[in-house]
Amino acid sequence: MSIDTEHFRVALLEERGRVEKAIANLRDDHPGAIDDEVEVITGASDNHLAETATTTLDREIDFTLGANSGQVLSEIDAALKRIEDGTYGICAKCSKEIVPERLEVYPWASLCIEHAREAEHR
Ligand SMILES: [Zn+2]
16 A cells, blocks of 8 residues: 555545534635635645635635535545545545545545546436
8 A cells, every 4th residue: 555644644634624614614604705714625626735726716615515515524534434444545446546646636535536437427
């Protein structure tokens, strides 16, 4: 196993904190009163990591987070559990290692790129 699970464990815990905070913000604030915590999340789901902050997608962020934040949280928890089990970074379908580049963008990924695409098109 060539994956640095400790690195991704930290990334997952950070991401988990961000998502929880974003959910709390969504509940407390008016939509549109988006702070940079939320921008970070959009950056991550947009194939870029935290360095990229987009401000033009506020409305989409609201929508995406409202619809997906709970799901992302449970996926993050599942990924943390896979790290404990020693199965982190392994595609749930074909048991191949998920490329680290993908895990950098989606640390909670449970499928390789090929099977994630397949799942999306279902
Ligand atoms: Zn696969």
